[in-house]
Amino acid sequence: MHGWLHTARFLTTAPQLEHLPALDVPEIAFVGRSNAGKSTSINTLTQQKRLAFASKTPGRTQSINLFALGKQGQTDAVLADLPGYGYAAVPREAKLRWQRVMGNYLMTRENLRGVVLLCDPRLGLTELDEILLDVIRPRVQDGLKFLILLTKADKLTRAEANKALSIAKLQSGGGEARLFSALKKQGLDDVAQLLWHWTHGEHAAAPVAAPTPAEDEPPALD
Numbered sequence: 187m188h189g190w191l192h193t194a195r196f197l198t199t200a201p202q203l204e205h206l207p208a209l210d211v212p213e214i215a216f217v218g219r220s221n222a223g224k225s226t227s228i229n230t231l232t233q234q235k236r237l238a239f240a241s242k243t244p245g246r247t248q249s250i251n252l253f254a255l256g257k258q259g260q261t262d263a264v265l266a267d268l269p270g271y272g273y274a275a276v277p278r279e280a281k282l283r284w285q286r287v288m289g290n291y292l293m294t295r296e297n298l299r300g301v302v303l304l305c306d307p308r309l310g311l312t313e314l315d316e317i318l319l320d321v322i323r324p325r326v327q328d329g330l331k332f333l334i335l336l337t338k339a340d341k342l343t344r345a346e347a348n349k350a351l352s353i354a355k356l357q358s359g360g361g362e363a364r365l366f367s368a369l370k371k372q373g374l375d376d377v378a379q380l381l382w383h384w385t386h387g388e389h390a391a392a393p394v395a396a397p398t399p400a401e402d403e404p405p406a407l408d
């Protein structure tokens with residue numbers, strides 16, 4: 187199962203929507219506020235340290251970055267790392283530009299199969315998360331897959347985590363919610379399985395896991 191995600195490789199980066207190549211394989215977008223852990227979760231899921239740029243500095247990811255999955259030459263799905271939003275220091279112009287790009291991407295990207303909304307459960311869903319939810323809700327009703335991923339779960343007690351999870355389940359409105367920690371590798375199997383089924387169909391048999399080398403060094407986390 188994870189072997190499939192470990193095939194991830196950089197495909198392209200697009201500063202603007204019109205630079206995104208039209209693709210005919212299913213795409214899964216990682217969205218959420220700046221610093222929520224989008225890039226880190228992509229690196230953890232794909233077991234690659236610096237595939238997506240993660241950083242303590244909010245606003246690290248400025249373009250839409252695409253990563254291809256599947257055996258070399260046989261791309262069968264794509265992950266999209268999107269710029270985060272809600273970072274206060276971003277100038278108003280850049281914020282408006284972001285909202286336009288994101289809105290258009292979520293409304294018009296034809297091969298978009300699923301959206302993973304990353305949320306730091308210590309902050310909960312912010313106003314911009316709610317706006318995003320409003321944008322994609324009609325598409326979720328039309329079959330778009332949707333997951334609220336509660337990141338940095340290592341920072342919560344078990345009681346806090348359970349509470350955050352039940353709130354997120356309600357907020358997901360027909361989608362899924364999961365706890366995740368890059369630090370503890372919590373939720374990894376579950377999310378990997380979900381993404382596989384989203385892109386290959388509910389009843390597709392999972393690939394037989396290939397033995398993978400262990401991480402020699404844990405990712406840098408705050």
Ligand SMILES: Nc1nc2c(ncn2[C@@H]2O[C@H](COP(=O)(O)OP(=O)(O)OP(=O)(O)O)[C@@H](O)[C@H]2O)c(=O)[nH]1
Nearest residue numbers: 221222223224225226240241245246247270368407
């Ligand atoms: N403790 C802990 N820290 C995490 C975890 N995931 C991410 N972080 C930290 O959170 C910070 C932000 O992570 P990023 O992955 O760069 O966040 P992002 O959502 O891609 O941010 P932008 O690119 O600005 O939108 C980094 O310092 C990470 O090390 C986690 O599971 N546990």
Ligand SMILES: [Mg+2]
Nearest residue numbers: 224225239247
């Ligand atoms: Mg990022």
